[in-house]
Amino acid sequence: MSERRTGKEKSWRLCRKKPQTLDDDSGEDEPRNGNENVTLELKAKLPKTADKSSTYDLVVIGGGSGGLAAAKEAVELGAKVAVLDFVTPSPQGTKWGLGGTCVNVGCIPKKLMHQAALLGEAVHEAVAYGWQLPDPNTVQNDWSALTNAVQSHVKSVNWVTRVELRNKKVEYLNALGYFKDANTVVGVGKNGEEKLLSAKNIIIAVGGRPRYPDIPGALEYGITSDDIFSLDRAPGKTLIVGAGYIGLECAGFLNGLGYDTTILVRSVVLRGFDQQMANIVAEEMEQRGVHFVYQAKPKAIEKQDDGRLLVHWVDRDGALHQDAYDTVLFAIGRRALTQELKPENVGLKLIPDTGKIDALNEQTNIPNIYAVGDVLHKKPELTPVAIHAGRLLARRLFGGSHEKMDYTNVATTVFSPLEYGCVGLSEEDAIALHGDDNIEVYHAYYKPTEFFVPQKNVKHCYVKVVALRKDDQKVIGMHFVGPHAGEVIQGFAAAIKCNLTFRALKSTVGIHPTTAEEFTRISITKRSGLDPTPQSCCS
Structure with missing residues (x-):
């Protein structure tokens, strides 16, 4: 397969070849590609700047x-x-x-690691669907192959x-x-x-x-999201300091890959997000085996004779605690x-x-x-x-344009094991901005069809719609915890940008059976006090 380019630009082609290594800062001219058979090969070298x-x-x-x-x-x-x-x-x-945080040490490698963990979970589910596999409990991930x-x-x-x-x-x-x-x-x-x-x-x-805490041993022995995606050894027992989305995402995929993982939470989980949804995410992760230590701050890290890291931390009462870990990852914010x-x-x-x-x-x-x-x-x-x-x-x-960036109603997703997608205001922010009497919160638990056969826990699958009470009830916030949350929330984000109302949402016919349709079926308000748990998949 080839593409011809004109003028001074050289042609490039895809060819069958052993992958090459490229350090972007080294000036080398060959790329590395994950496919052993197909590698992008450039015939022209990149220009050097002389002046x-x-x-x-x-x-x-x-x-x-x-x-x-x-x-x-x-x-x-x-x-x-x-x-x-x-x-x-x-x-x-x-x-x-070249490419910045997202490409190198952010969104892209994070999503790939998240996918690796989900595939491990799918191995266990496959048996319930009739796939004849070796004992799923013996299946292990090869960290080196993954990285x-x-x-x-x-x-x-x-x-x-x-x-x-x-x-x-x-x-x-x-x-x-x-x-x-x-x-x-x-x-x-x-x-x-x-x-x-x-x-x-x-x-x-x-x-x-990423920031590092000002404590002994942090810089010497700790790592951050800058390091985890290319770590040259299996992380083993890991302590993650910080409970923002980066901390939760790293904890989620590490736990899913089979590593004992603990999160040290200074104050609250997912600060800045809807706190009900944040707590649902944390509870679901705890169910999977992620350990949470709340109201705690690290004090020091020491390297032991066996190479492990002894972490000292203090709880809300000032009591000191310690435990040994193979890896300590800081996710306490960025500068x-x-x-x-x-x-x-x-x-x-x-x-x-x-x-x-x-x-x-x-x-x-x-x-x-x-x-x-x-x-x-x-x-x-x-x-x-x-x-x-x-x-x-x-x-x-x-270009003579006058269009400005609109930073409101930007959708996002936390790629926790059970994903959380949201757009618009949290319930807390909606109340603070409009007052409790002026908003209506619709909510529902739901049962994803794909969870039935492997008998997965549906307790934490939950949707919430925050709307104004007046007129057609303009929707000002949507929140979803469940599979493929990012894919689900994206379309609803476009609807909110178009001034979605609750009436329009309810008049939308959902695709069945999907998890996204749960937004179109939602009807119970928190104000009513009725049970938002469905009795069947179609109720």
């Missing part, structure tokens, strides 16, 4: 989803664009290629991303960028060589990196990488403590400097948000 200074219409600092989306869109609109991207190794030495497969896919995406930038004529520099002035960015390469890039417009898209930009050189204002940028329509306090993605203050830290905002910003800068 010490250049002028552009747009310089993007950060090669993640938002920055790349803005850069590619700007080029399509005729702009001359450069992208700087540099990955500083984690404290454990982990680094990765190799995941990293092969990630590396192939890194490579394709570089090729796409070259083909679109976006100049890519593997360099750490910082501001010299409002129109000049300094790019520092891995060899220390500097290059000046002048630009009419600059976009900050540097994202963030924006804005201080590395030398913001003082341009007077860029940052939010104290977080280092984030409070921008209006992505424009910072410096008129020609913009920001997209996770560096923005009080905006959803989600890849699709960064991508969409980056594209719209480029269209406004170079």
Whole structure:
């Protein structure tokens, strides 16, 4: 299979070949692909940048989803664009290629690990459906094979991303960028060589990196989500510090892969999400064997003579506890990488403590400097948000567009073992904004058809719709815990963007038997006090 390209662009083709290794920061020219038989091979080498200074219409600092989306869109609109991207190794030495957090140490490897855990669960379910298999209790996951497969896919995406930038004529520099002035960015390469890039417009898209607690042993012995997807050994007994979505997702797939997993919860699970739904997710995970230690904070980590990590923590009463683990993973939040930009050189204002940028329509306090993605203050830290905002910003800068990013009613999903998808307001936020008397909460438990034969527990399968009580009852929040939550909530997110009402939702005919149809069947309000548990699959 081949594709011909004209002009100075060389052809590339898919060929049968042993996979190659590519370190995106190394300058090597061969990609690595997870398929042993099919590997993307480039005949042309990527161009090297020789000049010490250049002028552009747009310089993007950060090669993640938002920055790349803005850069590619700007080029399509005729702009001359450069992208700087540099990955500083984690404290454990982990680094990765072009593409940002999502591709390398976020959404993509996380979803693959989640899928691996679900497949292990499916092995046990298959027996109930008549599949003749070896004793499912003897089935084990090979951590090395899993991480190799995941990293092969990630590396192939890194490579394709570089090729796409070259083909679109976006100049890519593997360099750490910082501001010299409002129109000049300094790019520092891995060899220390500097290059000046002048630009009419600059976009900050540097994202963030995981935080570490200020306790003895954290940096020396702990890991984060930067490290777990390429960990060179099986994690074994694991302690996860932090109960946000990253902590829960990592705990979920580690437990599903067969590793003893504990979550240390400082305050509440899934802060910022609907707390009823968050507690349902936590209860379901506990049922699966994930251990939760509530109201606790780590104090120190020591490495024992046997190589294991002795963790000391304190509970809400001040009592000290300790236990030994093979791996300690911190998931206590992320810090924006804005201080590395030398913001003082341009007077860029940052939010104290977080280092984030409070921008209006992505424009910072410096008129020609913009920001997209996770560096923005009080905006959803989600890849699709960064991508969409980056594209719209480029269209406004170079295409004459006036369309602005709408950060409201953005759907998201927590890929816990039983997934949680939501869009709009939580019940708590709806009450705070509109008052308890002005909202109606519809809810229901349900029984997924695919759970019947293997007799899986349906106790935690639950849906909730938050609506205003007046007029046609405009829907302002939808929440779903169950299989394929991300796929379910996506369509309803579009409906909410179109001002969905509860009347319209109830007039929608569901697809049977699916879990998504449960939203169309919901009828019981919390206010009524009636039992929301169904008596049959069709009730």
